[in-house]
Amino acid sequence: MSLLKGPTNYSILHLASTPIAIMAKQGLRTFAGVTGDDPSNTRNAGTSFVVLVSFFAESNLLGRIIVATVGPCEHYFIDIDQEVAENGWQDIASFCVVHRIPSQYISEDRIVNMPVMHSHEDFSMYRTVVQYAVDSGSMGSVTYETPPNFNRVGGNPSFLSFSNKIYIHPDCDSYLIFLNYSVSPNYTKSADVNIEFYNTTGVCMGRHLISVPALDFSCIRMSDLLPKSSGPFLSFAAVSAGTALLPISIVVNRCLGGVSVEHSHPPQGYLLADWPIVNRIKTEAVNTILGRESC
Amino acid sequence: MLDFLFFKSFFAKSLRPWLRDKLPVSLRRQKNLRKFGSINELYFWRIDGGIDTVAPIQNYFSSLFPSLKTATKGKVWIFDQHGAEITTHEFKLPHQGTHVVRIGELVGCEHFYGTFMWQVCVPEEVARHNLIPSGSVYFTDRGYICYEKNNCQPAFIHGVDRYAVFQGQEMEASSLFYRKSTLAKPWIPEFPVEPNTQIQLDVIILNRTDSKCECSIVLYRNGGEKIYESATNISPRGCSVLSLDGPILRLLENETGYFMVTGLPTTWGRPAIMRHFNSGAISVMHC
Secondary structure, eight states: OEEOBSOOOHHHHTSSEEEEEOOGGGTOEEEEEEESSOTTSSSSTTOOEEEEEEEEETTEEEEEEEEEEEOTTOEEEEEHHHHHHHTTOTTTOOEEEEEEEEGGGEETTEEOOSOOOOOGGGGTTOOEEEEEEOTTSOEEEEEEOOOTTTTOBTBOOEEEEOOOOEEOOTTEEEEEEEEEOOSSTTOOOOEEEEEEEEOTTSOEEEEEEEEEOTTEEEEEEGGGTSOGGGOSEEEEEEEEESOOOEEEEEEEETTTTEEEEEOOOOGGGGEESOHHHHHHHHHHHHHHHHHOSOO | OHHIIIIISTTHHHHHHHHHHHSOHHHHSOGGGSSOEEEOOOEEEEOOTTEEEEEEEEOTHHHHSTTSOOOEEEEEEEEETTSOEEEEEEEEEOTTOEEEEEHHHHSOTTOOEEEEEEEEOOOHHHHTSTTTTTTTOEEEOOOEEEEEETTTEEEEEEOOSOOEEEETTOSSOOEESOOSOOOOEEEOOSOOBOTTTOSEEEEEEEOOSSSOEEEEEEEEETTTEEEEEEEEEEOTTOEEEEEEOHHHHGGGTTOOEEEEEEEEOSTTOOOEEEEEOTTSOEEEEEO
């Protein structure tokens, strides 16, 4: 383990990367599963990677740590909490990004000053397994990556999310989290997210506004907002203008010790249509939900 | 002819971006996707070992079109592991509503696992929206499924692929999304297999085509040494559960490993993993 030194090349950082919420404050251990294999088994044969983890606290970079290397036919979990503790950041670190960088671009503790011969396309679907665990040993996981050009500075994305389901049960803590990350350096844009919650009959159970700082995440514990009698299954629609976010739902059953983790599809995943049509449907939906005073 | 030019010809790869811009959508799509309608997904269900499968079927049209009246109707089809229909179930879906289907309430105890799908009818005002028929829009439901242990511990997973195509507001499928068989594909999930973290790991594979497929799972120790292999035949619309139980996981001898699945019959039909823990809890993850 060593601290990355020297200048950072952002195009190398985001060839294969995944932003991750560190859930220690919610009583969960956080792990990141990495491999050198191409999941489709068709590209980049023989490539090995340096695994670099960028840690953040209150939207500020604490440091980028070279954790290990991972080669072909190697899969393992990184204990994120252990890395945090070894650097003395356990009281402050809340957010991290796991990067896999082809080994040729890093020499010892520095990014090599050489032309970048790869693009994100070469490593599409290179996702990280994000795993949360409870003390009893049970764990839940999900796999995802930083979307291409995610919140690139100069863009004006909008955010609409409605896939995840909320599970309300007396034995469970149900969390809804939103990650605000960017592939651009010096990203500082926080996001205001409006969320409307619906029961199965379509009745609005409430509306909530949450701010998500840049390079960080915000977490809603559903029992703080919704009565336990309102479940078990609820849906929601979350919108934000000007920022894209990654929503993830986590349900922890404290009695049985189970953890459920799942992310979502963006609205374009629900529409087979030309982009201008997709964008118009999405934009009108966001504007409609943002524009109304109550749901 | 256009199908051939766009999908198969020697020049297709280099010309495709140009053709995409020049041709109307009705001509550059495969034949069954040139009107408007919806495409659903095929999901896995199980009702064994204290697990029930719950489908909270959301009226996703309400979020895409919040200013329209989107109350509609829907239907669920449940199949056994060989793809044979067991039962169907129809329902109404209010604006912003969710219809909760518990498979255990619809399927007899002689069945343990299988597949299911649902169709949410395109609501009237959405079907009449000026963008939808003219833009040849197909709605692709990405459902959320909950495997619920002991009626209290959920494990959620979302759909990953496409299965049946419904034209317009029809409630019966007109064709499969994958009309022709594609080259069988391998997949190496990123997931590291740590032998001592779960007591069993089920790898779930579905067949979203109309042809039988043969899939296999190969378990490797890190470094690439093959230590276990198992194969299965999966009927059209059927599924298979390939379990890595305690004795198989112990072959890893406390080392971390990984697995590869071969023979996947559709582009995005990657396997799912269900893990069973000592505490009785479960978790699930798509690969």
